[in-house]
Amino acid sequence: MIPLVVCDDSNMARKQLIRALPAEWQVTITQATNGQEALAALRQGLGQVMLLDLTMPVLDGYETLAAMRAEGLACKVVVVSGDVQDEAVRRVKELGALAFIKKPADPEILRSTLLELGLFDPKAAPTTPATPAQSSVLDDLKVNFRDALREVTNVAMGRAAALLAKVLGVFVQLPVPQVNIFEVSELHMTLTDAMRGERMSAVCQGFIGDGIAGEALLLFHDSEVADMAKLLGWQPKDDNETSEMLLDMSSIITGACLAGIAEQIDVRFSQGHPQLLGQHASIERLIHLNQRRWRKTLAIEVSYSLEAHSIHFDLLLLFTEDSIKRLTHKLNYLMG
Amino acid sequence: MPAQIDIQEVHWLLDIVQCIDVGVIVLNRQYQVEVWNSFMENHSGMGPDEVHGKTLFSLFNEIDEAWLRRKVDTVVALGTRAFSLWEQHPYLMHFKNYQPITGQEDFMYQNVTLLPLGGATGAVEHICVVIYDMTAAATHKKQLQAAQANH
Numbered sequence: 290m291i292p293l294v295v296c297d298d299s300n301m302a303r304k305q306l307i308r309a310l311p312a313e314w315q316v317t318i319t320q321a322t323n324g325q326e327a328l329a330a331l332r333q334g335l336g337q338v339m340l341l342d343l344t345m346p347v348l349d350g351y352e353t354l355a356a357m358r359a360e361g362l363a364c365k366v367v368v369v370s371g372d373v374q375d376e377a378v379r380r381v382k383e384l385g386a387l388a389f390i391k392k393p394a395d396p397e398i399l400r401s402t403l404l405e406l407g408l409f410d411p412k413a414a415p416t417t418p419a420t421p422a423q424s425s426v427l428d429d430l431k432v433n434f435r436d437a438l439r440e441v442t443n444v445a446m447g448r449a450a451a452l453l454a455k456v457l458g459v460f461v462q463l464p465v466p467q468v469n470i471f472e473v474s475e476l477h478m479t480l481t482d483a484m485r486g487e488r489m490s491a492v493c494q495g496f497i498g499d500g501i502a503g504e505a506l507l508l509f510h511d512s513e514v515a516d517m518a519k520l521l522g523w524q525p526k527d528d529n530e531t532s533e534m535l536l537d538m539s540s541i542i543t544g545a546c547l548a549g550i551a552e553q554i555d556v557r558f559s560q561g562h563p564q565l566l567g568q569h570a571s572i573e574r575l576i577h578l579n580q581r582r583w584r585k586t587l588a589i590e591v592s593y594s595l596e597a598h599s600i601h602f603d604l605l606l607l608f609t610e611d612s613i614k615r616l617t618h619k620l621n622y623l624m625g
Numbered sequence: 626m627p628a629q630i631d632i633q634e635v636h637w638l639l640d641i642v643q644c645i646d647v648g649v650i651v652l653n654r655q656y657q658v659e660v661w662n663s664f665m666e667n668h669s670g671m672g673p674d675e676v677h678g679k680t681l682f683s684l685f686n687e688i689d690e691a692w693l694r695r696k697v698d699t700v701v702a703l704g705t706r707a708f709s710l711w712e713q714h715p716y717l718m719h720f721k722n723y724q725p726i727t728g729q730e731d732f733m734y735q736n737v738t739l740l741p742l743g744g745a746t747g748a749v750e751h752i753c754v755v756i757y758d759m760t761a762a763a764t765h766k767k768q769l770q771a772a773q774a775n776h
Binding site for chain 2: 452455456529530532533536537540541544545548560562563564565
């Protein structure tokens with residue numbers, strides 16, 4: 290039996306990953322929900338091999354790899370992540386990871402990667418691939434709606450980040466996305482709080498498909514727009530040209546994020562024309578929430594920040610109350 | 626759309642693309658026109674035979690070439706859609722207002738969507754340009770702004 294650590298903050302991601310392992314691979318699985326727990330498991334000798342996520346709270350994947358190296362913890366690491374930027378792959382390999390697999394992990398790719406690395410030998414495996422240990426692990430893993438949606442978003446935003454990195458030539462830092470169900474009035478307060486009276490510009494785009502509908506809001510901080518233009522190599526002459534730039538950026542980020550989510554839950558979204566909600570305004574002026582029609586909203590918040598630049602984007606995906614049921618259904622399908 | 630389209634339905638779909646009141650153009654990577662629907666034909670006064678294989682820039686001098694190329698390059702490189710709004714960019718091609726009696730504007734305000742079309746290899750080999758007539762919305766918005774300014 291090979292001691293294996295599966296490290297990911299999401300129950301759903303661990304479940305998907307454990308399910309994707311070769312059935313006849315003889316392993317004893319230890320689960321960790323962040324890098325700190327993984328390191329503790331390694332120190333106890335519970336990990337000869339580790340499958341490691343990158344975007345995690347407490348201690349992320351990069352920090353975990355660095356800590357392993359500093360402590361001299363010997364473990365063969367395969368990174369399984371939604372952060373698919375070329376630079377992310379390069380960095381984890383530099384930190385000692387043996388391979389990189391993009392999420393959601395394809396069982397075939399996982400198998401061939403483990404074979405290539407010599408971590409798994411099907412000839413050595415017993416002929417009856419009964420692994421009760423694995424299935425009991427799976428039964429114990431409870432996945433709730435928020436966890437599932439967070440993981441789906443995580444994968445989708447990773448793809449958007451990879452595109453952004455390509456256009457801007459930068460490394461995009463990805464936090465764990467927030468998933469919340471708000472009263473609409475609460476949402477307004479949260480936004481006002483978060484923006485602390487800053488001047489903002491916002492682009493909004495509606496989407497709808499398969500009974501799931503909502504709006505994607507991308508918020509830009511005005512103080513950072515000039516830096517963004519520089520990064521893109523544009524010299525906007527006036528507000529009009531700046532608006533165009535914001536519109537183009539939002540098409541990339543929103544488009545890639547929505548496409549990533551749609552693909553995972555197997556729907557196709559129609560997207561409306563984007564709308565510039567306003568420029569140089571406070572958040573209250575930008576967003577007039579329709580409290581009469583919407584009571585509750587499901588909000589996914591993703592903040593992208595660009596490394597070595599003080600540039601952030603806040604992407605908010607707001608789903609209508611009616612969509613929650615349909616989305617739950619779709620996610621249940623994924624969680625299996 | 627049905628998962629499987631038979632030949633009869635292909636005819637219908639072509640008819641629909643022809644008759645729908647939005648402009649549909651398909652361009653190859655050299656910006657040469659491959660598809661040109663009736664909206665485009667009627668508003669530009671040029672038939673599909675006249676424009677086929679010609680580059681969009683040679684047909685319409687008014688198109689801001691650097692601007693369009695930049696948008697199209699992103700669509701091709703990333704496979705995402707791109708949009709243009711009449712508020713920032715009033716039109717892609719200058720079409721005269723075709724409502725001479727009631728129309729208040731001199732030209733057609735346009736929203737534009739650029740869609741990546743994948744080839745057999747998965748790479749983006751064609752771009753679909755969709756043009757929406759936004760003149761009515763533009764007129765209303767300008768009237769509203771004028772009314773507010775007078776108060």
